[in-house]
Amino acid sequence: MFEDISHSGDGGLYAEMLQNRAFQQVTPNTAAALNAWHSVNGATLNVVADTIPVSSALPNSLQVTVPAGTVGHVGVGNEGYFGIKVTAGSTYTASFHYRFTTASAFKGSFTVGLQTASGESLASTSVPIAAATTAWAQVNVKLRPTRSASSTANNFTVTLDGAAASGQTVNFALFSLFPPTFKNRPNGMRVDIATTLAEMRPSFFRLPGGNNLEGQTISQRWQWNATVGPLLNRPGRVGDWGYVNTDGLGLMEYLDWCEDLGMQAIMAIWSGFSLDGEAIADGDLGPYIQQAADQINFVIGDPAKSAPAALRASLGHPAAYPLKYVEVGNEDFFQPSTYTYRWHDIVTALQPEFPNIHFIATSDTFSPVLSPNPLQYDVHVYQTPTWFAQNSFFYDGFERNATTYFEGEYAAISLNSSDIFGTPADGRLLFPTMQSSTGEAAFMTGLERNSDIVFSASYAPLLNHLANSQWTPNLVSFDAGTVYPSSSYYVQKLFSLNRGDAYIPSTLPTPLGTLFWSVVRKTSTKEIIIKISNTVETAAPVTFVLPFKTVATTGTAQVLSGAQNASNTPTTPSFVVPKNSTIRTGKTFSYQAPPFSLSVLTLVAH
Numbered sequence: 363m364f365e366d367i368s369h370s371g372d373g374g375l376y377a378e379m380l381q382n383r384a385f386q387q388v389t390p391n392t393a394a395a396l397n398a399w400h401s402v403n404g405a406t407l408n409v410v411a412d413t414i415p416v417s418s419a420l421p422n423s424l425q426v427t428v429p430a431g432t433v434g435h436v437g438v439g440n441e442g443y444f445g446i447k448v449t450a451g452s453t454y455t456a457s458f459h460y461r462f463t464t465a466s467a468f469k470g471s472f473t474v475g476l477q478t479a480s481g482e483s484l485a486s487t488s489v490p491i492a493a494a495t496t497a498w499a500q501v502n503v504k505l506r507p508t509r510s511a512s513s514t515a516n517n518f519t520v521t522l523d524g525a526a527a528s529g530q531t532v533n534f535a536l537f538s539l540f541p542p543t544f545k546n547r548p549n550g551m552r553v554d555i556a557t558t559l560a561e562m563r564p565s566f567f568r569l570p571g572g573n574n575l576e577g578q579t580i581s582q583r584w585q586w587n588a589t590v591g592p593l594l595n596r597p598g599r600v601g602d603w604g605y606v607n608t609d610g611l612g613l614m615e616y617l618d619w620c621e622d623l624g625m626q627a628i629m630a631i632w633s634g635f636s637l638d639g640e641a642i643a644d645g646d647l648g649p650y651i652q653q654a655a656d657q658i659n660f661v662i663g664d665p666a667k668s669a670p671a672a673l674r675a676s677l678g679h680p681a682a683y684p685l686k687y688v689e690v691g692n693e694d695f696f697q698p699s700t701y702t703y704r705w706h707d708i709v710t711a712l713q714p715e716f717p718n719i720h721f722i723a724t725s726d727t728f729s730p731v732l733s734p735n736p737l738q739y740d741v742h743v744y745q746t747p748t749w750f751a752q753n754s755f756f757y758d759g760f761e762r763n764a765t766t767y768f769e770g771e772y773a774a775i776s777l778n779s780s781d782i783f784g785t786p787a788d789g790r791l792l793f794p795t796m797q798s799s800t801g802e803a804a805f806m807t808g809l810e811r812n813s814d815i816v817f818s819a820s821y822a823p824l825l826n827h828l829a830n831s832q833w834t835p836n837l838v839s840f841d842a843g844t845v846y847p848s849s850s851y852y853v854q855k856l857f858s859l860n861r862g863d864a865y866i867p868s869t870l871p872t873p874l875g876t877l878f879w880s881v882v883r884k885t886s887t888k889e890i891i892i893k894i895s896n897t898v899e900t901a902a903p904v905t906f907v908l909p910f911k912t913v914a915t916t917g918t919a920q921v922l923s924g925a926q927n928a929s930n931t932p933t934t935p936s937f938v939v940p941k942n943s944t945i946r947t948g949k950t951f952s953y954q955a956p957p958f959s960l961s962v963l964t965l966v967a968h
């Protein structure tokens with residue numbers, strides 16, 4: 363499950379290194395508009411509403427004046443998203459647009475570089491300025507650091523020679539600094555985070571949110587068409603998690619990311635409700651339904667018949683992307699009273715146009731009654747580790763009535779059942795722990811047992827930048843330089859990589875017990891895979907009696923275990939990681955599940 367929360371996108375998975383790169387959605391002539399930028403050697407900075415904007419989508423420019431009397435490198439610096447990692451041997455791609463506010467015969471050059479915070483140069487290149495004119499020009503340069511920085515406290519700078527440029531005023535727009543990206547995609551993903559996620563072998567990617575789909579107001583909702591095409595045409599938006607979204611990570615980048623990881627998109631369309639509680643009135647949804655139809659056509663439409671599909675083709679992807687599931691809104695249980703008509707109007711309009719799309723409802727299951735009857739629901743739960751351990755049979759009682767379920771957001775986030783969403787002082791977890799991760803694992807054995815009706819499941823939130831988070835705990839934390847997979851990440855990865863392809867009935871765990879397991883078969887290798895979650899601090903002996911003709915006498919055990927509060931954190935990044943061993947197996951064998959552990963036992967049995 364992905365959305366731009368805690369800089370999951372901007373400053374996280376999306377590889378752009380400069381924060382506030384295009385002064386989007388800021389108020390000119392304010393200090394806040396300069397967020398992440400600073401003056402170098404006395405230059406005067408101000409974000410202005412440019413009289414000649416670089417594009418209609420990017421009306422603001424950074425105006426830099428070189429005062430008389432300055433010497434040396436004078437200009438601007440950007441601190442990145444709470445740091446900039448600089449690695450020797452990597453090639454960084456820097457670019458920016460500039461124009462002089464007054465044409466002149468000025469001759470000079472920009473110095474574009476990377477420095478440590480203390481001013482030591484790591485990379486630098488000089489770019490001659492062809493002519494000081496009021497027309498926009500673009501600079502594209504490569505930076506190759508001569509050495510790696512010892513920390514991420516580094517800056518990207520663009521400067522002029524103070525003496526030569528004395529009195530000059532230059533407007534800048536749309537800066538950008540990219541490191542090498544995952545699969546070398548232009549405008550692509552940060553390699554270390556992308557690799558960490560790819561190693562889970564996820565089957566799907568829910569986008570673009572979560573709350574960040576909805577907008578704090580109707581006008582601030584996520585709009586697919588504002589997130590595709592050249593970056594100059596993307597205005598960005600005020601996201602729902604307290605920071606501006608550049609929308610450089612847009613619909614097509616999401617779809618290409620899905621393609622690169624072999625994932626299906628579970629794509630949301632806006633359902634007519636914003637987080638200030640506003641809902642589009644019944645009968646007024648037409649334009650928003652059209653926008654949703656265009657969004658779906660951008661993904662799967664025929665370029666010969668649909669303008670949005672033709673746009674996709676023109677942007678380099680004539681073939682349709684795979685798309686099976688479209689989620690209608692997010693957590694519409696917050697306003698079921700209007701979801702009844704919003705769901706009805708949207709789905710009755712879109713289903714005939716997209717007969718192969720499965721629309722997912724986001725209100726509580728079967729309440730309110732919706733028409734048409736949803737065949738998919740997205741179920742969310744944030745709870746305590748104990749709740750998860752004691753609700754692994756959540757789906758066992760669900761009627762098998764052709765309805766299927768997406769466990770779209772779940773995580774054990776607090777130890778305080780009377781204050782789930784509180785602060786750490788009230789029991790909220792900062793990072794997953796082995797108690798929370800084994801609670802989730804217990805719950806997931808139930809999802810596996812009920813995978814006839816649970817078609818997908820995803821922990822949430824996926825990512826957070828440690829320097830600026832709006833939510834904890836998260837599956838994978840990171841800072842400007844390092845990625846920190848959590849204990850829950852390893853639970854998700856162990857389940858994903860040991861999925862099997864058929865569920866095998868076994869003695870059922872005790873619903874309110876402390877030990878939980880599920881058994882699947884991997885047909886291609888004639889193996890069975892037994893997942894065991896021990897959710898308490900005492901080891902648990904388990905005896906298996908396997909009614910198969912042939913059972914191997916040895917198998918493998920992949921075990922994630924640790925103390926109740928053991929966590930992977932920046933100070934203990936690999937405190938809990940899976941350990942592999944060989945175990946004795948057979949038609950009957952015993953196994954000791956360690957305290958607070960997830961064990962994945964694999965053996966040939968058929």
Ligand SMILES: O=S(=O)(O)O[C@H]1C[C@H](O)[C@@H](O)[C@@H]1CO
Nearest residue numbers: 572573574692693771822823
């Ligand atoms: O504040 S919440 O509504 O609990 O936010 C939760 C639910 C929402 O779908 C998602 O964006 C967020 C965290 O993953």
